[in-house]
């Protein structure tokens with residue numbers, strides 16, 4: 248597709264597909280590329296512009312495709328390279344661009360590079376990964392703990408050294424210090440760009456640089472291990488790698504980039520996303536979705552207030568004002584369903600899902616919708632640990648059980664935090680198994696699919712789905728909602744969340760009631776109401792979970 252307007256990614260709405268759970272076409276219980284192709288018409292009707300496709304590369308699936316065995320091959324369960332190229336072509340025919348997940352912090356331990364690297368100490372690819380001898384006491388080289396729990400070093404019998412893995416032991420970290428490693432990744436990116444993709448979501452990118460002193464970390468408890476973030480998240484020097492990527496691949500091809508960048512402090516945001524000097528178009532930050540997790544004490548559910556939530560989003564808006572751009576999101580495949588977490592998935596399911604949608608969607612940035620979010624899919628507290636599939640959740644369960652934590656407590660925590668909450672199959676219809684598959688689904692379908700599904704949402708004018716379509720249309724037709732300046736209103740309220748977007752003579756106001764009570768406004772609204780989630784309006788009351796999106800001409804107001 249021609250990139251006539253270099254800012255097309257600012258005006259776009261992105262839809263994230265987690266292929267394993269989107270649509271199965273061949274009855275093996277696993278979503279696939281043909282399934283996605285068959286749903287392009289749906290995505291077109293929804294009104295999105297870009298698909299972010301989670302990994303579909305060849306993989307042994309230790310971490311559902313985030314462990315890549317071959318960057319140039321499609322995972323058999325998902326289809327073939329022909330199917331992939333066809334998906335790119337057909338999407339284009341619908342006017343939809345496609346960006347792929349770029350997983351380059353690590354590969355699978357079954358990747359040819361790693362097989363070579365582990366084969367001997369003098370193999371030319373040995374230092375494509377990070378190898379170290381153990382300590383004199385026969386322990387891991389450092390006390391770093393992986394993001395998925397357990398030591399971040401794995402011992403390899405063959406050469407009697409350890410390799411580093413920030414994630415699972417089947418995801419050895421690439422050594423970005425090696426120019427050949429960077430060169431191979433950049434060449435792979437170019438290859439995919441030449442197949443017609445429009446850009447990348449860059450996975451776990453803030454982990455690629457490691458503190459080269461490989462320090463022992465201070466531990467907060469008696470386990471002896473400490474989360475590796477301190478030595479391998481957003482480390483000094485990382486920008487050199489990223490700037491090289493930008494200069495060699497991203498800039499010449501003008502592709503869209505959104506980086507998954509946990510650990511970037513707010514003071515540094517412009518290094519990443521400044522319009523002129525930043526490395527990427529935009530990043531995902533996780534403050535709002537991680538409020539309930541104390542990062543250094545996984546497994547403790549942390550209470551939070553509405554002001555914390557609003558601040559977690561608002562501060563990035565302010566920090567990027569006029570100079571940078573954010574990726575806006577409420578859900579993804581690593582997080583739970585937003586209506587269950589921030590809204591009310593019972594009595595006010597519909598109202599609160601719509602309110603949350605408007606709240607994040609009309610901020611300054613590019614909105615992302617995660618599959619199923621547009622119909623208000625909810626969390627599903629799986630009845631048994633055997634129902635979980637996610638490597639992180641299963642590891643967490645093992646670790647906590649070994650420490651003697653009560654089973655019911657572990658299950659409660661998983662119901663609130665497990666990545667599998669966002670990975671249940673897409674609910675298409677009232678057919679058995681929600682129309683996702685004719686076979687046995689790889690993970691359980693949420694039993695609420697007869698009430699929450701795409702088919703019914705289309706028939707119901709007042710559905711969450713139709714509200715999303717309306718939001719997309721409103722944003723497309725009003726430049727102020729894309730380019731307008733952002734200013735928070737009601738910053739101290741524990742009940743109302745809101746902001747203004749000002750562009751030229753236009754001012755838009757978004758006002759949300761985050762509670763299940765009616766709230767009287769201090770002054771009645773003067774503006775014209777352009778969108779709301781409950782029929783009929785009362786100009787001085789916000790009903791439970793009500794959102795009002797209003798527009799005013801500044802000239803008129805001053806008269």
Ligand code: TEU
Nearest residue numbers: 310313350414450451509533537580581
């Ligand atoms: O996630 C990496 C990552 O940094 C997240 O776990 C992040 O810390 C978290 O969402 C913040 O709350 C990416 C993928 O999204 C994930 O599915 C993979 O398991 C992981 O990389 C490894 O590739």
